[in-house]
Every structure is written in structure tokens, then in C-alpha cells.
Amino acid sequence: MLIVMKKGTTDKTVQSVVTAAERRGLTARPIPGGDRVSIGILYNKGSVDAAHFMGLEGVKEVIPVTKPYKLVSREFQLENTVVSIGGALFGGQDLPVIAGPCAIESETQTLTIAKAVKQSGAAVFRGGAFKPRSSPYSFQGLGEEGLKILAKVREETGLPVVTETMDVENFDLVEAYADAVQIGTRNMQNYSLLKRAGRSKLPVILKRGMSATLEEWLMAAEYIMEEGNPKVILCERGIRTFVKHSRNTLDLSVVPAANKESHLPLIVDPSHAAGVRDQVMPLAFASAAVGAAGIMVEVHHKPDEALSDGAQSLLPAQFDQLMQKVNAIHAITGTKAL
Amino acid sequence: MLIVMKKGTTDKTVQSVVTAAERRGLTARPIPGGDRVSIGILYNKGSVDAAHFMGLEGVKEVIPVTKPYKLVSREFQLENTVVSIGGALFGGQDLPVIAGPCAIESETQTLTIAKAVKQSGAAVFRGGAFKPRSSPYSFQGLGEEGLKILAKVREETGLPVVTETMDVENFDLVEAYADAVQIGTRNMQNYSLLKRAGRSKLPVILKRGMSATLEEWLMAAEYIMEEGNPKVILCERGIRTFVKHSRNTLDLSVVPAANKESHLPLIVDPSHAAGVRDQVMPLAFASAAVGAAGIMVEVHHKPDEALSDGAQSLLPAQFDQLMQKVNAIHAITGTKAL
Amino acid sequence: MLIVMKKGTTDKTVQSVVTAAERRGLTARPIPGGDRVSIGILYNKGSVDAAHFMGLEGVKEVIPVTKPYKLVSREFQLENTVVSIGGALFGGQDLPVIAGPCAIESETQTLTIAKAVKQSGAAVFRGGAFKPRSSPYSFQGLGEEGLKILAKVREETGLPVVTETMDVENFDLVEAYADAVQIGTRNMQNYSLLKRAGRSKLPVILKRGMSATLEEWLMAAEYIMEEGNPKVILCERGIRTFVKHSRNTLDLSVVPAANKESHLPLIVDPSHAAGVRDQVMPLAFASAAVGAAGIMVEVHHKPDEALSDGAQSLLPAQFDQLMQKVNAIHAITGTKAL
Amino acid sequence: MLIVMKKGTTDKTVQSVVTAAERRGLTARPIPGGDRVSIGILYNKGSVDAAHFMGLEGVKEVIPVTKPYKLVSREFQLENTVVSIGGALFGGQDLPVIAGPCAIESETQTLTIAKAVKQSGAAVFRGGAFKPRSSPYSFQGLGEEGLKILAKVREETGLPVVTETMDVENFDLVEAYADAVQIGTRNMQNYSLLKRAGRSKLPVILKRGMSATLEEWLMAAEYIMEEGNPKVILCERGIRTFVKHSRNTLDLSVVPAANKESHLPLIVDPSHAAGVRDQVMPLAFASAAVGAAGIMVEVHHKPDEALSDGAQSLLPAQFDQLMQKVNAIHAITGTKAL
Secondary structure, eight states: OEEEEOTTOOHHHHHHHHHHHHHTTOEEEEEEOSSOEEEEEEOOOSOOOTHHHHTSTTEEEEEOOOSSOOTTBTTTOOSOOOEEETTEEESSSOOOEEEEOSBOOOHHHHHHHHHHHHHHTOSEEEOBSSOOOSSTTSOOOOTHHHHHHHHHHHHHHOOOEEEEOOOSTTHHHHHHHOSEEEEOGGGTTOHHHHHHHHTOSSOEEEEOOTTOOHHHHHHHHHHHHHTTOOOEEEEEOOBOOSOOSSSSBOOTTHHHHHHHHBOSOEEEOHHHHHOSHHHHHHHHHHHHHHTOSOEEEEBOSSGGGOSSOGGGOBOHHHHHHHHHHHHHHHHHHOOOOO | OEEEEOTTOOHHHHHHHHHHHHHTTOEEEEEEOSSOEEEEEEOOOSOOOTHHHHTSTTEEEEEOOOSSOOTTBTTTOOSOOOEEETTEEESSSOOOEEEEOSBOOOHHHHHHHHHHHHHHTOSEEEOBSSOOOSSTTSOOOOTHHHHHHHHHHHHHHOOOEEEEOOOSTTHHHHHHHOSEEEEOGGGTTOHHHHHHHHTOSSOEEEEOOTTOOHHHHHHHHHHHHHTTOOOEEEEEOOBOOSOOSSSSBOOTTHHHHHHHHBOSOEEEOHHHHHOSHHHHHHHHHHHHHHTOSOEEEEBOSSGGGOSSOGGGOBOHHHHHHHHHHHHHHHHHHOOOOO | OEEEEOTTOOHHHHHHHHHHHHHTTOEEEEEEOSSOEEEEEEOOOSOOOTHHHHTSTTEEEEEOOOSSOOTTBTTTOOSOOOEEETTEEESSSOOOEEEEOSBOOOHHHHHHHHHHHHHHTOSEEEOBSSOOOSSTTSOOOOTHHHHHHHHHHHHHHOOOEEEEOOOSTTHHHHHHHOSEEEEOGGGTTOHHHHHHHHTOSSOEEEEOOTTOOHHHHHHHHHHHHHTTOOOEEEEEOOBOOSOOSSSSBOOTTHHHHHHHHBOSOEEEOHHHHHOSHHHHHHHHHHHHHHTOSOEEEEBOSSGGGOSSOGGGOBOHHHHHHHHHHHHHHHHHHOOOOO | OEEEEOTTOOHHHHHHHHHHHHHTTOEEEEEEOSSOEEEEEEOOOSOOOTHHHHTSTTEEEEEOOOSSOOTTBTTTOOSOOOEEETTEEESSSOOOEEEEOSBOOOHHHHHHHHHHHHHHTOSEEEOBSSOOOSSTTSOOOOTHHHHHHHHHHHHHHOOOEEEEOOOSTTHHHHHHHOSEEEEOGGGTTOHHHHHHHHTOSSOEEEEOOTTOOHHHHHHHHHHHHHTTOOOEEEEEOOBOOSOOSSSSBOOTTHHHHHHHHBOSOEEEOHHHHHOSHHHHHHHHHHHHHHTOSOEEEEBOSSGGGOSSOGGGOBOHHHHHHHHHHHHHHHHHHOOOOO
8 A cells, every 4th residue: 555645744744654554563664756755555464444544644645556566666656766886877868788798707808898898888797607507517607706807897997797696695795796786587586585685785687587477577576675675677588488580589568568567677688588699789779769778788709709698699899889779779769758 | 492593694594494494393483683593493392403403504503492481581582572562662771651540440530540640651551441350249340341441542642552351252352452462460371361362463461470480470471472472571460478468479589580581571560569559659669670671550540439459559649759760760770781 | 148048938938039139139049958048149239238138028037248259158058069070979978089190191091090090999080181281382182182082981981081171262172071170270260261160061170279368269169150050179289388398288278168168069189289199198198087078189000101290190009009098087087067 | 428337237347437537527426227327427518538438347338418417317317216205106106196285374274184185195295384475465484383383294194294495595494394395486497496405315396487498497407416316306387378267387298208308207286287276176187197207286175265376276075086086097097117
């Protein structure tokens, strides 16, 4: 349930409504908006009587929220959430691009790529230190050594860095080095990990599960927000379908659908959806055109030697072209205002 | 199998290779390209010995084609096929837009919409006279009366018109009125209908089946080309997936994949994929950005009163905005050269 | 809308209700049941006032039917429809099995297989004379010559025969030879063909479309029934999913779901779902166990030489085993009574 | 790579081959079979030269294994793995049934159901103490209190108990109470959890991911086996498709496909696939018929009051019927011998 306060209500009045709710055994959380404050009532088992709150001072309206999520919904917060990764703003007017190799392989490789993508205008650097791999016999990443290389990238290029965290055990370690953490497709419903991310101070990029509905995805984001971390960025990366011409099917209709349903920024990763280089560039253009809040692509200077996902990595020169065109498209289609 | 002739080979030499193939019981079909002629060998059961042809005058190369289709493939014809619908060119440098209501409901409705879309820059008018409907109790279209209204639209606006044909029985009738015929999603593998379309002089817009792979779709196009009609335009309109936030999932990765595999122009219909108006505009932008050879959208001046698919129809004013933006995007991303 | 008449109502009273409906511009169709008659009101655009009928003589109840289909629904007819193909009863207590090769290739092949499956207890013989093939270059069937061979099979073995009809043009021809016609997966929403089948006197086996929902499938059956042919048998043959270990995914949950929703018999074809021989037998057992009203399998005496679908055909000895086990399982799980 | 030893080779000879492999920097693991020992060579990056081993004493054959998994494959171990959960054998001649409520709600509820299913012949009791829920606001299970109730069930009924473990943090706790642990659908690719399960002494029931291919599922099992735990039971529970008449689509073709590819026992859970009670019974019959190595169903004595998944739980009387019929079917179709 959502209690919408009148404009200009004082903090004290807001607090008195929170206290009133708590006296009834409910959890109340104030949500500051652009010009007014709302109060979310969480965990109400069964229905809560709106009449309890309607008469209180400062209360304008009481809205029942019937969705299985609350904090992530537009009903709860009308304005876009803007998440900053080291100064790059997702959810605002810009179209920041995250780029880098699938996996951190060595310092030389990583720095070479980082300097190239920085030059072309990337806003954030990405690279995997812990790699979730379907087979236990595939390259699993450099671990902490990879994290140290990422730190060096930040130092030398000034780019903030994002990397994947696969479990609660290594979360502290990743947190110590990264500017943002990524939760991968396979872990979208790993609730222990989501809760740990909810207790982090870092922004979280939450990739959509292979066959997750929009509702399930938003509920996964709710797990993070519900623990106290509002800095969630959703990332579409293709869904599993019967199709054979691409690794996954990039679901761009989810962008307007999620923008309508939630205030969280949604970025698109065309590299994992495509699986082949030929498709990455046109799908990145389409992602900019459809109104994504950011784009994440894989770039490798020697894709044929990459330890993972070389086939879908762009060459630096291709990435440079991509940046020019996505910026030009973004200038036309702009951001989804609300 | 494909026999590639040397540049500048005379028609007579080409003919002598065709004759040689026919003497061996094979069907040979010359395919004129930009700067050279190739000869397709069709229906060869089992393998044909390349050596039979390598030594003949004018033959440059003999390429075995292992795909289950031939005429539609890039291997067979390197240059894009450009299909004209009443002067609007699909597969060239432009991005023609086809617009109109889902169903023809009345002369007034149809002319009102046609004038509006013409004004905004639509290149072709669309409207259904025969409607395939899942339920026998839904509105099935006006039939020939609808076709007559389409003819009137052409007369009054100068726009060429395209409409769906659902069966062999009514094909002659549709052919008598339309500038291009459309074969719908449900009929993509109606082989009798495909063969009839292959004997038509009109261009054919072939919609992708609800769960068709790219290969199956190209084989359906092959049925049409194989009967002698090379004027085939492919139309992506969304595939069936587990997703609930849109009616179908628009598969934009099929655009670069099909462009690589086939020389046929591929247009995108975001209206049927989306199912709701909110998504049509951003998906149309994405279609332009991904490199579609055209866009088809539904427009209705009174969508709330439409007899079918009102929820996904754009208002004329929205369509006007759409035209400006897709043209601006197309100017950036251009056409897929080959 | 459905008007349920009191038990023992005379035909004359029923007719007077029909006349009353027709006077209001409605189409009314009496549906005889086990112990009472109901009257279906078809094509009512908008709502029909139940009060018009509640007071009439003999009327017990008036039930609004909100589904997009009527004639096929359990609400409309409570008892199972039992369809006879040359004496083999689908929808009753038995589990008749339909067997034969994918395609009719020659008289010798066909008779050899027919005698074998007859001996093992098959109730109906199947074989394709017109074959829908994804590629125009694949074997398309023997046509009328194949139909003549089927007639010979019936003559020599006494087995009724079923074969596919692909279009309206050849429907008369197929009808002249077969005991039942099959409408294939690709034609499930070929409405012209469905309507033609609705005007046939023969039973129709309607295969489920590759990605058809249960509702769409029942609406396709409604097209046939609505034209006047109540002898429809539904056939599940696998749906398209992301799965790679079988050609299609056999959806056995559709059997109880359809039995709940519709009175029509539903048979299962495990051969097309599996695509490989290893899986056909266990899936046939599962089909019997789940309550199918019949089973259809492909049998070939020389599968390695078959012109189509040899990989999924059982050998006659395997079919013999299959028959014994499915009969034993059917004796345990019985038929879905209602 | 797999080194197959001659029959009757001594342990010492086997060990000398292992040592030879290790000297080359490879990991070698002896795999005892029915009548001979094989040695698996793991983690070989790139190809390993078979010639290194062909000449060694006792070596019969060297087989390259090209699959992305090794330990789980039939090529690696021909005989079925038989896994015991407290004496109930999965993978042998029997068809043990696991039954119980979705969630442990109270001692009374749990014991009531446990006594009922024991009486009907269930071999193992199931019940969730930690529940993965899509929404953070749904009932999340009783935690350790639930585990204590499970221990009491075992004490009072003698039934071994299985329950889900959702993360590494709570694994020790679950392990302390349960006879087998279950890894749920959402965690099939939670590699940290899989590795922890691989270091457990308990059998692991590994549910198939919502959209996992057979290959991905087997690779997840490989993660467990590779850490040293060979007691893995696969559990099919339905996959995500476009279908709306059931919660998921039970993929029974995976049973013969997995039995061909892997030696691990595969059980089927029709309750989660169906989502509605009506379908559970027929799908359980089908699971027995298709050759499952066990069945897992949800039973609740008051399904309308269940805190989760009541709609798909069978009543004890229905479960009793189910047991009789699945046993009768299993007597006909037997186990998949190999």
C-alpha cells in the first residue's frame, strides 16, 4: 500500500504517519519524490485498511498496490531512478555505454582494450574476473588477480569498472575493487545473492534470467531494493527461444514495457543476445533507438585469441563506429521522459 | 549447384551451358547479376558432378549449394533484390513505410486514414479485406467490397495498395485489385497458396510464421520464387515466446541474419508484435535502426472503434511523428550494403 | 449462450424455442445430449438477454458462454464425442491405434507395412499421398497414385485409411478415397481448408499447430464444427520449444487440459514429436497412460530407405511390442470418463 | 579422455596409469564399473595424445570424449548409477515415490501428511524448510524449525527426508538434518552451490532449470560429480514454453534422451509442471510409463489452507490411488535397462 502525502508536508508529519503505521505492526518506508513524499507500507499480509490512514494529517491519498512488487514500481515512485556508476548516469538524459572484454585475461590485454574504449567514449569499463561457465572445464576467470587488473584500469584511464559477482562468499572481495557489481543471468533468482547485493553500497546491474518474465525480473530487483539498496540497473541480454540464427533473442519490447512498469533504468547488452559479431552493431543501434538507458558491449582487440566469447566481441575500430552512431540515434529518439 | 560465368559472357554462351545441363536431365536457370551471370541448377537429386561444367566455355566457377533453398540465397544472387510496389522500392537505399488500418471497415474510414498517412509520407497503403481470425465468430472482413474501397484509395491518393490473400480461391480476385499481395503468418507454410503466389505477377509480402525458423521462412519464399515470381518481400512480425508483456516477441536479430543469408528485402511490422500502442513507436525506431528494408504499421483515426486490432493502431498524429524519426534514424544507419 | 432444456422435453417444444430465437435474429442449434437437449445460440454479437428465454416452455436454464468457441466446449456438450473411423471408435472406452508409413512410396511397401500393423492390432492405417514439405525440393508424395494404393490397402486388409489433405483444390479427390482426412500442423489455421473440412462427411483429424495454444486449437476445431461437421479428432504432435534433444516437445499436459475443456477426442502422435526412434516407444506408453483417446505412430519395414521421416519410424517388430504394452497400460488407466 | 582398462586389471596397474597421467600434468580419476575399471582424464586443455597411454600395461582402449561433460556420461560409465536415499533406491529396478507438502508449515500438518503418504507406500518424504519465492513478500519457509520437524517425521515414520537448500550459507544446517538435499530450478546454474553440494556426503536431487537444455543440465550435474559426489539424481519438473493451460510444460522426452546420454537416475515431478491438481495424476502415470527412475509429488491434507502451491497438491486419498496405478504401470514398462 502506498500513502501519498500532500505537497510540502514536513518531515515531522511524514514521520508521524510512519509511526502510526508501525504502531499497527506494519513496516513503513518514506519514498522522497520530485515534489512530494510517499510512504510505502511493506509486508502487509492480507489487506490493510486504507481508512486507518486517510484521516491522518498530511495524507493526500492511499493507493493499494496489487502487484507482487512494490518498491520497483512506477506506482510507488513516478520519477525515473537515476543511478550513477562513478559519475556515469543511467536513467537520465544520457546514453552511457559500458564496454570491455568478456573476461579479464591479462593486464596488457585489459589495458589495451580499456584505453581504446575510453578513447571512443565509453563511460564505464567491464570485464569478468569470476566467470560463470556452463562447463566446469571452461576457463573460470582470474579471480582476485583479475580484480586487481580492473583497479589498475580505473587508475590509468579514470573509467569506473563493473564486474560480475557470483556468490555471497566472494561478494566482499568484488565490492572492495569494483564501482558496480553485476549479477548474471544464471543468478537472477539466487535470492541469497540478491539479498547480499541489497546490503551493498554499490550500484547493481541485474541481468534478466534466460526465461524470466518481466514480472519475475522486477521481483528479483525488489529483493535488492527491499534490503535497502535502491541503485539497481536492469539489463536485457536476450531470452531463450526456438530461434537458431542468434544465441538468444534480444527482447527489445521489454524496454518500453519495463519503462512503463518501473522507474529503474534498463540497459541492453546486444553482445550476449547475438553471439555473433555481425549482429552486435545493428542490435546496438536498435537498442539506442528503442530507448535503452545505456548499452553494454563486449570489445576485444584480438577476438580470435579471447578465452571466452570472442565470436561476439567487437574490434576497437568497430566499437568506435558504434559509439558515433548510437549517439546520433540517441539524439533523435532521446530518453523516455515521464 | 551454382555455375558462375565469367564477366562479359554473351547470352549465347550462357544458353549453351544451360543446354548442356538440360541434356543431363537437369533444370538450369540463368540468374542475371550486377556484372555477371550465374546459372542455378535446380532439383538435382543427389550430387551433380562439378566436372561436367568446369570445362565449358565461359564458366568461371562451380559452387555446390548445400542449403535446402537456392533461389533465395545470397550464394545464388549476391546483389540485393529490389522489389517495387507501385514505385516504392524495397531493398534499395530508401526506407518505404506501409501504413493503414488492420481491416477495411468503410469507405469513409479508409479514405480518412489513407489521406492522413499519405500526408505524413507513407509509400504504400495497407488494409485487410479478407481477415484470418482465430475465432469463426470474429469479424472476417468486407471481402470484395473492401477490395473496391482499396481501389478507390489508390485512385484518390495515388498510393499503391497491399492486402492479404488467404486462399487460392480468392487469389484472382485480390490480384485484380491490389498492387501487392500479403501472405499472412498463419499461411506461411500453406504450400498451395505459396505456389499460386509464385504464379502471380504481383509482389508478395511473406510474413514470418509464428514459430518459423529463418530457414523455414526462406524455404517458404523459395516455394514462391521457384514457381517463377522473384518479387518476394519478407516481413518479420514477432515470434511466439513465453513473454507476457507483449503479444509476440519482435525478433530484430533476424534482420542482419536474413540479410546475410538472403538477397530478399526484409521489412518489419512492429504493430502485430507489440499488440499495444505504447510499444509500436519505439519498436518502429528500432526496426529502422537495425536495418530493415521497410516498415509496416497500423494506423487508425478512431482506434477505440476499430473492428480489429484497435489497441495496437497508432493515431495519425503519432504516425506523423514516427515518420520523421524513422527517416532521421535511417539517414544515420543507412541500408545494409552488400 | 446455451439454453438447457428440461429432461424429457419434446422435439416440438425444442423447436418452438429455436423459432423464438430465430425471430430475434439469432442462430439457434439444438444439441442432443445423453438425457437432455440443449440449444446453442451462435453468432450473438454483444450480449443476448437471458430473460428472453427463461420464461419459455421447457427451458431449465440459460448459461452464457464466454469462451471464443462454443460448439467444441464441454459447457456446450457434457458427454464425450465419439468419432468412428470405419468402425474404430475414438472417444469411447477403447484406445485405437493408427499406424503406417509417413509417405506412401509404392504398393509393395504400403501393403507390407499394412499387413504387419493389422496383425499387431492397429485399428486404422495411415500414409501420406500429398506431403507438405518445408523445402520445395523434397519428395512431395505420389498424389492420386498414392490414394489408389491406400484404397487397395483397405480392400486387402479391411483397415480404414486416413491421409492428409493440404488444400481445398485436392479435397474432393482425397475425400473420394479416404475414410478420414487429416489436416496437418502447418494448416491448423488455414481457414479455407477448415471450412471445406466442415462441409465434408468424413471425420477430420486436426493436428495441433507448432505453436498453437489450446484455445487456438479449439477455435480451429470450431471452424470445422461450425460448418456442420461434428466428427473432429484433435491430435497432439509436439510443440516448438528451445529443446534440442527431440524434434518437438510432446505436450502431454494438454490431454487432461483439453479433456476438461472440450468433449472432442484427443489422440497423440509421438513419432513427429520425437523425431528419433528411441523416444517413440516410451512416449507412446506415456500417451496411453495420460489418457489419450488414441495413438498414431509411424511404422516402416525399411526405415533406412524411407523417402521421409525414416529416423522416427518404428520397425514392425517394435510396433508389435508397443501394441501389447499400450493396451496393458490402457487397461490400468482407462478412459477419461465424464 | 577415457582410458578403458582390460578386465581383471589389478589396482596397482590402474594406479600406475594414473601416475603416468599425472606426470604429464593431467588429472586422472579411476571409475570402477561392473566388470572393468576406466580412468577419466579431466581438465585437459586442448587435445591429449592417446598414444601416450595406448602402450601402457593394462590399457585396452583410449576414447576421446568430446562432450562438454565427462563424469555424467554413459560413455564414461555404462551401468546405471543407483543412488540410495535412506535405503530407497533410484536407478535400479524400483520406482520409488517421494511425497509430501510443498512447504513445512507446522508439526501437526507435516506429521499428518507424512503418515498418510507412508501408508500409501511413499519411499521418501519431502517438504520445504527454506523456500525460494519469486516475491520477497511471499512465505519463505520456517527455516531450522522446519528442519527439526522433518527430523521428527523421520523418527516417527522411518521415512528418509529430502529438503531444498538454497545457498552455501545454510548448507551445513540442511545437511545436518536431511537424508538428501534438493537444488531447485532457479539454482541449477548457481555454481557455488553446486560445488558445495559436490563436497557433501548426501545424495543431491538436481532439478532442471526452467529453460535448461539437456546438455546444460548434465553440465550442472558434472559440477557436483567433479567435486567428488557421485550421488546425483536428476529431476525433470517442466520447462517454460508459450503454453497457457499448464504452469510449465512437462518434457517427458527428456527421460529417454537423458537415459541414453547419462548413467544418472532421472525422476519426474509432475506437480510443479502441472500447477493444477487435475493434471498431476495423469502426468504421474505418464511419468511412470515413460521410464522415470522415480516420481516426486506434492501431497497436502488441506490444500486450500496450504501456504504455498496448494492448487497443485494431491489429497491423501488421491495419492493412494496414484501409488496403485503407477506401480501397476511400472510393472508393465519396467526400468530402462542398459
